[in-house]
Amino acid sequence: MGDFNTESWKTIAARKKAEQIAKLPKEWLITPPAEDVLNVMRHSCGLLSVKELEITGVRDTVVLLEKLAKGEWSAVEVTSAFYKRAIIAHQVTNCLTEIFIDKALAWAASLDKKFKETGKPVGPLHGLPISLKDQICIEGMDTVMGYVSWINKPAKHNAVLVDVLLAAGAVPFVRTNVPQTLMFPETFNVVFGRTTNPYNRSLTPGGSSGGEGALIALGGSVLGVGSDIGGSVRIPAGMCGIYGLRPSYNRIPYQGAMNSSLGQECISSVLGPLSASLSGLRVFTQAVLDGEPWLYDPVCVRKPWDESEYKLKKHGHGEKMCFGIMWDDGVVKPHPPVHRALKMAKAALLAAGHTVIDWVPPVSHSVLRAPAMEIFYADGGENFYDDCAPTGEPLLKSMAPDAPPAEQLDMPFGAKPMNKGGTVPEPLKPLSAYELWKVQWKLRDLRKQYLDGWMATKEKTGTGRPIDGLVTPVAPYAAPPLGKYTYSYYTSFCNTLDYPASTFPVTFVDPALDAPQPPHTFRYPEDEIAYNLYTSPDVYKDAPVNLQLVGQKLEDEAVIGMTEVVVTALQAHKGSS
Amino acid sequence: MGDFNTESWKTIAARKKAEQIAKLPKEWLITPPAEDVLNVMRHSCGLLSVKELEITGVRDTVVLLEKLAKGEWSAVEVTSAFYKRAIIAHQVTNCLTEIFIDKALAWAASLDKKFKETGKPVGPLHGLPISLKDQICIEGMDTVMGYVSWINKPAKHNAVLVDVLLAAGAVPFVRTNVPQTLMFPETFNVVFGRTTNPYNRSLTPGGSSGGEGALIALGGSVLGVGSDIGGSVRIPAGMCGIYGLRPSYNRIPYQGAMNSSLGQECISSVLGPLSASLSGLRVFTQAVLDGEPWLYDPVCVRKPWDESEYKLKKHGHGEKMCFGIMWDDGVVKPHPPVHRALKMAKAALLAAGHTVIDWVPPVSHSVLRAPAMEIFYADGGENFYDDCAPTGEPLLKSMAPDAPPAEQLDMPFGAKPMNKGGTVPEPLKPLSAYELWKVQWKLRDLRKQYLDGWMATKEKTGTGRPIDGLVTPVAPYAAPPLGKYTYSYYTSFCNTLDYPASTFPVTFVDPALDAPQPPHTFRYPEDEIAYNLYTSPDVYKDAPVNLQLVGQKLEDEAVIGMTEVVVTALQAHKGSS
Known part of the structure; x- marks a missing residue:
C-alpha cells in the first residue's frame, strides 16, 4: 500500500496500474489490434451483443434519456453496455483510470428499483452513465490526477458535482485519464500512461481531459465531464471530433473536486461537459443548474438555467x-x-x-x-513540485514519447529546482503576492x-x-x-x-x-x-x-x-x- | 499644480483643500454651530427656502422620483436644492471632497430639456441627485481617495457606474470623503480632513464611506454610492442611522472606479448604495442592473434584476x-x-x-x-506605501484625533518600512503568490x-x-x-x-x-x-x-x-x- 519512504515512485505507480488492469473483467478482454493499426474507430472486437451495440449505438444523449425515461431500457442494461464498451475503448486507447463496475451497477440498480416503485425517472438524467475526468472525487476512491503521491488516498466525500449528478439520476461509471499537472493539452502520466487518439493512434487525443475525448469518440460514453483552464475540455473534444463546452467561471460546481494550483482564483478552471451529441451539452448544463449547485458550492453563481437565453432572446x-x-x-x-x-x-x-x-x-x-501565463505560473510551478516531491516522481517537461529521459523520468528524489522544466515556461519567475x-x-x-x-x-x-x-x-x-x-x-x-x-x-x-x-x-x-x-x-x-x-x-x-x-x-x- | 519633487505633501494637500473651500458658493456659507454643539441634525441655518426644505424634506427615493417623473419638480430644482443642503451639511461635518455645481446643473438641465421634448423621464432615476464616494471617477475630475499623490490627476473616463447612472437619468452631484487607504472604518485623510457624525460630532460617522453616511443623514442627499470590502457601506450607514446595501461581488460595476489593493480579487470590494430610505436600495440596484452593466464591465455578473427573488419566491x-x-x-x-x-x-x-x-x-x-486579514494585507501593505511615497505623505496608523504625531504625520519622505504601521496588522508578513x-x-x-x-x-x-x-x-x-x-x-x-x-x-x-x-x-x-x-x-x-x-x-x-x-x-x- 505505497510506502513513500521506502518504495520508489516507479514501484508505487506500477502497482496502481497493475490493480487497474486486474479490474478489467476477463470476459471483456479483447485481442487488441496491432500497434500499427492507427484508426481504431471502426475496429470490431466482436464482443458486444446486438443489444449492447444497439444501446451504445445511440449517440444522442436525449434519445438515450428518452429510452431510459420510458423504461424501454433499464439503467443497469445501459450502464452495463456502456461499461463494456468503455473497457474495450480503454484497451485500444488507454483512456481510463479508476474502474468501479460494482459501484456503478449498484447505483443503476437503485435507480431501476425507484423507477419500478414510482413509475417515473428519478431525475432528468435518469440512468445515464456519465464518465468523469480523474479529478472529480468519488467517496472511497483514489483521485490520482496523474501524481504518484496521490495514490492510496481515497476521497472522504463525493465532489459536489457527483452528488448533483446522482440526485439527477445519472450513473458515474468510469474515471478518465489526464496528464500530470493537468497543464498539458495532451494526456500522459507515469501512473496510468498515455492516451491516444482513436481516429489515429499516432496522434494526440488532446488534453487535459484526453481520456474523455478518446472514450466518448469510441462510443464508450455519450457524456462525460472534464475541466478547462486553457482548453482542457475543448481541446480533447476538438481533437476527437465530439462536442464540448467550457462554461463560465463557477457555473458548474467545482467544490470537492481536485485540481492543480489550488487557490489560483483569477483565471479559474471550470468543469464542463464533453459529449457525443450537442444535446448532451444542453442536457448536462440544465440538469446541473436545476440541481441548484450554489446550495452546496460556496462560489457557484446563483443563476438558474435561463431558457430564454438558450432560445436566444437577446x-x-x-x-x-x-x-x-x-x-x-x-x-x-x-x-x-x-x-x-x-x-x-x-x-x-x-x-x-x-x-x-x-x-x-x-x-x-x-x-x-x-499575464495569463504569469498568473498560471505565479508560484514558479512550486505546487507541481510539491506534488512530485513525496515520491520523487519526475515533473514532466514534455508529453513527447521520444523526449529524452532527463525530460521525462529521471529527476532525483526531492529535487525541487524552481522554474526548471515541467510545464513552467522557463522565463517565468515566482511572483510575490x-x-x-x-x-x-x-x-x-x-x-x-x-x-x-x-x-x-x-x-x-x-x-x-x-x-x-x-x-x-x-x-x-x-x-x-x-x-x-x-x-x-x-x-x-x-x-x-x-x-x-x-x-x-x-x-x-x-x-x-x-x-x-x-x-x-x-x-x-x-x-x-x-x-x-x-x-x-x-x-x-x-x-x-x-x-x-x-x-x-x-x-x-x-x-x-x-x-x-x-x-x-x-x-x-x-x-x- | 503640485510639483511632487519640490513641494511638501502638506503644501499640496493644503492647496487642494483651499481649492475645495473656494468652490463653496459664498451665498451658501453658514455661521457654523459652536464646536461643542455635538448634534447638528436639527441645527437650523435658516438658509434653505421653503421650497428647498420641501424638496430636501422628501427622504423617500421613490417619492422623490415620482415628483420628478411627473414633472412636478424639475431636475435643476431638485439638484440645486440638494446641492445647497449638501454644502450646508459639509460645513458641519466636513463630508464632501469634489464639488462640481456647474457640471451637475448642466446634467440636470439636459434632463429637463429632454423631459420637455419627450414628455417622459429619461430613465428610472430621472433627475435624482446621487452622491458618490471619492473613488468613483468622473471624467476630467480628480479622484483623490485620501492620497496626496493622487491630487491633480484628472480621470480620463467616467467610471462605468457613472455612465450607467447618467443613462438612467441620475445626476451625480458631489463626491464624499474617505479615510486614507479606505481600510479604516472611519473617515480621515490629510487632504480633506476628518468627517464627523452629525448625530454627535464627537463620534465617528464610520467609514470608509463616511462622507456618504454624514451627508445622507443630514439630508444633503437621499441616495449615494459607497464601496464595501469589510463593511465600508454598512458601517457608515449603520453609524449614521440610514440604509445601506453590500451587494454580492461584481453585481454593481466597479470598472473605472479607483480602489486600494488593485488586483486583489479573492475578497472583492463592491460598490453599493447608501440611502435615507429603504426604497433607495431597491431603486438603485434595479436601475443599475437594468442598465446591463456586464456590457461595460468585464467581470460583472450577467444576472438581471430578478423580481421574483425580490418578491421572496424562494x-x-x-x-x-x-x-x-x-x-x-x-x-x-x-x-x-x-x-x-x-x-x-x-x-x-x-x-x-x-x-x-x-x-x-x-x-x-x-x-x-x-485568512481574510492575510489576503487583505498579502502585499504587506506595500500598495499603501507606494501611494504615499511620491509625496512623502505619512501612512496613517490610526484614525484617532489625539494619535501621537509619529502615528499620523511624520514618516520621512520615501521611507517604506514594510509592515510598520498604517492599517497593516503588525504580525502580517508579505506573502509569495x-x-x-x-x-x-x-x-x-x-x-x-x-x-x-x-x-x-x-x-x-x-x-x-x-x-x-x-x-x-x-x-x-x-x-x-x-x-x-x-x-x-x-x-x-x-x-x-x-x-x-x-x-x-x-x-x-x-x-x-x-x-x-x-x-x-x-x-x-x-x-x-x-x-x-x-x-x-x-x-x-x-x-x-x-x-x-x-x-x-x-x-x-x-x-x-x-x-x-x-x-x-x-x-x-x-x-x-
Missing part, C-alpha cells in the same frame, strides 16, 4: 444573427484543414441567412497571453479592452447588436502527432476572458483538399513551429476538425443555443452542397 | 419565514444598545408571524477572519463549511428551508468616539463569505434602557477593548443603532425584500407596543 431569437470569424489569431496561423473548416462554417451561416464579419482581436492575443495583484490588475484592463472591442462591433453587424458569437479554430491544427501539441491559446483566450465556448465537429483532414501552403512570414517562433507540423496531410490521416463558438461571459445558455444554429446550418449546407 | 413569498439571530459573534460582545436592538427585531419578527432561531457561526469568526494561493484555498474550505452550516439549519427552522436570512449587529457598538472604531468583523464576515447584506435603522442609544453591564469573561483582547468603550451611555448620546440583514451569495434581491419585511415588522411592532 440574439434576435436566433434569426439573422451576425457572427465574427477569427481566421487567424495573429500569433499562429491555422493549418489548411482548419482554414477550410472556417470557410465551411462561413458558407453555411451565410446560406442560413446569417451574416459574418472578420474578427481581429481587439487586444493582440500575444499581449493577452502574457503584490506582483501577482499587479498582473491581475493589468489583466483586468485587457479584459475591459477586449469587451469594448466586442461591443464596438455593433457598428458593423447590421443587426443593431454587437456580434452574437465568435467562430474560431479550436487549435491551429487537427490533432497533431503525440507530444507536438504546444500552442493552446486558440482555446485559452476564452479562459483568460471568461468567455464561454463550445466546440463542435465540422469535417476531417482531407489530403485532396488540404494541401500544405508555402511558408508565410512567421510572426512568432510558435508560428513557425506550427507551420512545420504540416508538411504532409498524411500525418493527420483521419483526424477530425472541429471549430469553436465563443460567447460573452455567463452567456452559457446562448452559446449552446448558437452552437445549435451553427451545427444545423453546417448540416443543411452539407446536404445542399 | 422564501415562502415572505410569509412565515425563519430568521437566524446572531446575538454575539463569539469574538466581541455587543454593547447594551445593540443587544436591545436585536431584542426589538426578534419581538417584531415574532409578532409578524415569523420565527427566529439563534445563530452560532458554523465557523468561528476568529478562524474565518484570519504561492502562499497567497494557499490562504485562498484554505478560505475556500471555510466558505464551504459556513455554507454547509447555513444549509443545515433546515432541520431547525420548521419551514422546510434553511434560515431565510440572518439578523446581526452592524458593529458591537453604536458609533464610538472618533478613532475608537477598531472591530469591524460584524460586517466583514459577509465580505469574506460574499454574502449580500443590508443595514437598517432600529433605534437610538437610550441611557435609560442601555445601562452598562458588568464585565463578562473576555474571549479576545478586542472583546475587552470594546467592553471598555461602554463605561457610560452618555458618550453615545443621540447615536443611532442599526442592525444588519444577511442573505446568501447573489441573493441581493431577496436581501432587499427581506429587509423590507424586517423593517415593516419593526415599524408595526413599534406602533403596537
Whole structure:
C-alpha cells in the first residue's frame, strides 16, 4: 500500500496500474489490434451483443434519456453496455483510470428499483452513465490526477458535482485519464500512461481531459465531464471530433473536486461537459443548474438555467444573427484543414441567412497571453513540485514519447529546482503576492479592452447588436502527432476572458483538399513551429476538425443555443452542397 | 499644480483643500454651530427656502422620483436644492471632497430639456441627485481617495457606474470623503480632513464611506454610492442611522472606479448604495442592473434584476419565514444598545408571524477572519506605501484625533518600512503568490463549511428551508468616539463569505434602557477593548443603532425584500407596543 519512504515512485505507480488492469473483467478482454493499426474507430472486437451495440449505438444523449425515461431500457442494461464498451475503448486507447463496475451497477440498480416503485425517472438524467475526468472525487476512491503521491488516498466525500449528478439520476461509471499537472493539452502520466487518439493512434487525443475525448469518440460514453483552464475540455473534444463546452467561471460546481494550483482564483478552471451529441451539452448544463449547485458550492453563481437565453432572446431569437470569424489569431496561423473548416462554417451561416464579419482581436492575443501565463505560473510551478516531491516522481517537461529521459523520468528524489522544466515556461519567475495583484490588475484592463472591442462591433453587424458569437479554430491544427501539441491559446483566450465556448465537429483532414501552403512570414517562433507540423496531410490521416463558438461571459445558455444554429446550418449546407 | 519633487505633501494637500473651500458658493456659507454643539441634525441655518426644505424634506427615493417623473419638480430644482443642503451639511461635518455645481446643473438641465421634448423621464432615476464616494471617477475630475499623490490627476473616463447612472437619468452631484487607504472604518485623510457624525460630532460617522453616511443623514442627499470590502457601506450607514446595501461581488460595476489593493480579487470590494430610505436600495440596484452593466464591465455578473427573488419566491413569498439571530459573534460582545436592538427585531419578527432561531457561526469568526486579514494585507501593505511615497505623505496608523504625531504625520519622505504601521496588522508578513494561493484555498474550505452550516439549519427552522436570512449587529457598538472604531468583523464576515447584506435603522442609544453591564469573561483582547468603550451611555448620546440583514451569495434581491419585511415588522411592532 505505497510506502513513500521506502518504495520508489516507479514501484508505487506500477502497482496502481497493475490493480487497474486486474479490474478489467476477463470476459471483456479483447485481442487488441496491432500497434500499427492507427484508426481504431471502426475496429470490431466482436464482443458486444446486438443489444449492447444497439444501446451504445445511440449517440444522442436525449434519445438515450428518452429510452431510459420510458423504461424501454433499464439503467443497469445501459450502464452495463456502456461499461463494456468503455473497457474495450480503454484497451485500444488507454483512456481510463479508476474502474468501479460494482459501484456503478449498484447505483443503476437503485435507480431501476425507484423507477419500478414510482413509475417515473428519478431525475432528468435518469440512468445515464456519465464518465468523469480523474479529478472529480468519488467517496472511497483514489483521485490520482496523474501524481504518484496521490495514490492510496481515497476521497472522504463525493465532489459536489457527483452528488448533483446522482440526485439527477445519472450513473458515474468510469474515471478518465489526464496528464500530470493537468497543464498539458495532451494526456500522459507515469501512473496510468498515455492516451491516444482513436481516429489515429499516432496522434494526440488532446488534453487535459484526453481520456474523455478518446472514450466518448469510441462510443464508450455519450457524456462525460472534464475541466478547462486553457482548453482542457475543448481541446480533447476538438481533437476527437465530439462536442464540448467550457462554461463560465463557477457555473458548474467545482467544490470537492481536485485540481492543480489550488487557490489560483483569477483565471479559474471550470468543469464542463464533453459529449457525443450537442444535446448532451444542453442536457448536462440544465440538469446541473436545476440541481441548484450554489446550495452546496460556496462560489457557484446563483443563476438558474435561463431558457430564454438558450432560445436566444437577446440574439434576435436566433434569426439573422451576425457572427465574427477569427481566421487567424495573429500569433499562429491555422493549418489548411482548419482554414477550410472556417470557410465551411462561413458558407453555411451565410446560406442560413446569417451574416459574418472578420474578427481581429481587439487586444493582440500575444499581449493577452502574457499575464495569463504569469498568473498560471505565479508560484514558479512550486505546487507541481510539491506534488512530485513525496515520491520523487519526475515533473514532466514534455508529453513527447521520444523526449529524452532527463525530460521525462529521471529527476532525483526531492529535487525541487524552481522554474526548471515541467510545464513552467522557463522565463517565468515566482511572483510575490503584490506582483501577482499587479498582473491581475493589468489583466483586468485587457479584459475591459477586449469587451469594448466586442461591443464596438455593433457598428458593423447590421443587426443593431454587437456580434452574437465568435467562430474560431479550436487549435491551429487537427490533432497533431503525440507530444507536438504546444500552442493552446486558440482555446485559452476564452479562459483568460471568461468567455464561454463550445466546440463542435465540422469535417476531417482531407489530403485532396488540404494541401500544405508555402511558408508565410512567421510572426512568432510558435508560428513557425506550427507551420512545420504540416508538411504532409498524411500525418493527420483521419483526424477530425472541429471549430469553436465563443460567447460573452455567463452567456452559457446562448452559446449552446448558437452552437445549435451553427451545427444545423453546417448540416443543411452539407446536404445542399 | 503640485510639483511632487519640490513641494511638501502638506503644501499640496493644503492647496487642494483651499481649492475645495473656494468652490463653496459664498451665498451658501453658514455661521457654523459652536464646536461643542455635538448634534447638528436639527441645527437650523435658516438658509434653505421653503421650497428647498420641501424638496430636501422628501427622504423617500421613490417619492422623490415620482415628483420628478411627473414633472412636478424639475431636475435643476431638485439638484440645486440638494446641492445647497449638501454644502450646508459639509460645513458641519466636513463630508464632501469634489464639488462640481456647474457640471451637475448642466446634467440636470439636459434632463429637463429632454423631459420637455419627450414628455417622459429619461430613465428610472430621472433627475435624482446621487452622491458618490471619492473613488468613483468622473471624467476630467480628480479622484483623490485620501492620497496626496493622487491630487491633480484628472480621470480620463467616467467610471462605468457613472455612465450607467447618467443613462438612467441620475445626476451625480458631489463626491464624499474617505479615510486614507479606505481600510479604516472611519473617515480621515490629510487632504480633506476628518468627517464627523452629525448625530454627535464627537463620534465617528464610520467609514470608509463616511462622507456618504454624514451627508445622507443630514439630508444633503437621499441616495449615494459607497464601496464595501469589510463593511465600508454598512458601517457608515449603520453609524449614521440610514440604509445601506453590500451587494454580492461584481453585481454593481466597479470598472473605472479607483480602489486600494488593485488586483486583489479573492475578497472583492463592491460598490453599493447608501440611502435615507429603504426604497433607495431597491431603486438603485434595479436601475443599475437594468442598465446591463456586464456590457461595460468585464467581470460583472450577467444576472438581471430578478423580481421574483425580490418578491421572496424562494422564501415562502415572505410569509412565515425563519430568521437566524446572531446575538454575539463569539469574538466581541455587543454593547447594551445593540443587544436591545436585536431584542426589538426578534419581538417584531415574532409578532409578524415569523420565527427566529439563534445563530452560532458554523465557523468561528476568529478562524474565518484570519485568512481574510492575510489576503487583505498579502502585499504587506506595500500598495499603501507606494501611494504615499511620491509625496512623502505619512501612512496613517490610526484614525484617532489625539494619535501621537509619529502615528499620523511624520514618516520621512520615501521611507517604506514594510509592515510598520498604517492599517497593516503588525504580525502580517508579505506573502509569495504561492502562499497567497494557499490562504485562498484554505478560505475556500471555510466558505464551504459556513455554507454547509447555513444549509443545515433546515432541520431547525420548521419551514422546510434553511434560515431565510440572518439578523446581526452592524458593529458591537453604536458609533464610538472618533478613532475608537477598531472591530469591524460584524460586517466583514459577509465580505469574506460574499454574502449580500443590508443595514437598517432600529433605534437610538437610550441611557435609560442601555445601562452598562458588568464585565463578562473576555474571549479576545478586542472583546475587552470594546467592553471598555461602554463605561457610560452618555458618550453615545443621540447615536443611532442599526442592525444588519444577511442573505446568501447573489441573493441581493431577496436581501432587499427581506429587509423590507424586517423593517415593516419593526415599524408595526413599534406602533403596537
